[in-house]
Amino acid sequence: MKELDPILHSQLRLAVMSILMNVDEADFVYLKEQTESTAGNLSVQLDKLSSAGYITVTKGFVGKKTRTTCQVTEQGRKAFEEYVEALKSYLNL
């Protein structure tokens, strides 16, 4: 049985990656809304995805307000695809 990448095998991190796979970029507030997570939890999980090299996190401004935007990296894309393949062998798809 294939290994399931532990960085992706987490509900919240997987949800974030799933969203980022379908959009060019997404900001902290949007991800928080879509995933219905607390800010603290999201912050920690974004850090982990970032440390793993699966996403980039950029802090900028829109007017006077801060804005943190996330994008999936090529490495993250690849890891996600591999995770999906591995999971398929468990799910009988």
Place this chain on the structure above:
Amino acid sequence: MKELDPILHSQLRLAVMSILMNVDEADFVYLKEQTESTAGNLSVQLDKLSSAGYITVTKGFVGKKTRTTCQVTEQGRKAFEEYVEALKSYLNL
């Protein structure tokens, strides 16, 4: 985003369920081999699946040796199917 059943969202428990979905029954030793898990870990996870009502665990004898066999329950089958559906929405399948 759908909830991912935390009882199934665990590599080892998912592997066990995946195996049990495809066979009539499987014993402890077989599951241990297929999943390449330690006996202790497997024992704990089988307990959790059993407590959740997802599998039945039956202790019997073959000759003088004990034999623990597992089967997925109807409830377990349903939970597995639902988990697969929920995951699909994350994986873009």
Place this chain on the structure above:
DNA sequence: TAAAGCGGTTTATAATATAAACCAAATTTT
């Protein structure tokens, strides 16, 4: 009959997920 192996279970520990508490800057209220 002592030692080693088989089939596990119990328990201790390491890792993980999650939320609570906190913080600085901006906005709104009085």
Place this chain on the structure above:
DNA sequence: AAAATTTGGTTTATATTATAAACCGCTTTA
């Protein structure tokens, strides 16, 4: 214009979970 509230987060403490190590009774083998 001070005070209070909201926004957009981070840090830290706690609860949960996964995992392996230590253990146990029974059987087989030396």
